[in-house]
Amino acid sequence: MSLRKLLKAGSRLMVFPPQGSRTVYHSYLDDIGEDGLGITVPQKHGQPLLLHYGDQVTVRAPVGTQYIEFTTKVVGETQSRIKLAMPITWKQTQQRDNVRLPIVIKVECSIGDLDARTVKLHTIDLSAGGLCLRSTENIPAETEIWMTMFLEARKQKRIINAVGKVIRSTLMEHRYGIEYRCAVQYTKISRADQDFIVGFIFERTAKKRPTV
Structure with a gap:
């Protein structure tokens, strides 16, 4: 199944910043198309994650009883929105193994x-x-x-x-x-x-x- 069928506008996202940090920022999916994913600017305790063109991020999204996780790059940015490239691959894991x-x-x-x-x-x-x-x-x-x-x-x-x-x-x-x-x-x-x-x-x- 394609990522476009698994994720829908409004889906909750957890975004992990560049350099392998495991700090979690929270975002929502605005839209998804062939050219990539549009998401709200990730935030943690009201503080935005500063991202720029070319930055690599890891994204995790809950889908049913599983998580979809993928790594991609920032290809566009505004004050309220981040554009991510469509990932080539992603993995699925059980939620219970991740969030308790x-x-x-x-x-x-x-x-x-x-x-x-x-x-x-x-x-x-x-x-x-x-x-x-x-x-x-x-x-x-x-x-x-x-x-x-x-x-x-x-x-x-x-x-x-x-x-x-x-x-x-x-x-x-x-x-x-x-x-x-x-x-x-x-x-x-x-x-x-x-x-x-x-x-x-x-x-x-x-x-x-x-x-x-």
Whole structure:
């Protein structure tokens, strides 16, 4: 599939500056055509990334449950817009391998059965492929969990419904007692809900706000 079919105007982008820096700047795709990609000027904490003709940048874009990543060069610039050459090649990687957002979110859970009593747990982190839950009781591996959580991104609110399977449960001891940290992988989640999670993580990463 061509890059023009994978990316659409408005797609969120992470831009890494020249010289191999892993500092992340955030941008959006304005348009894409045979002559290249037009993007908004990448910013980090409100500060623009200064790019000039010929600069090489690496761009990463979330697409569904994956990331597309490519390296290209700046071929045009204005005060509000950057023009990038169409890359010859790109690679795709799973999002869960790249972005896991440390954040505390309340999750309503039915454990082991959809009709089980609902309990309220909290996340330790969140990704497009799953999450980690904090629990006072052990939830064994392979246990199914029906989950509902509330997210807000780009001034839009959404109730996320997902089914997941516990991959591992780790006992943790601390000064206040013990708790279990349960890594959960989604087994059933709509594409729309998963895309919203990606947008939520993108926005939170850009604003550097780790909790809600």
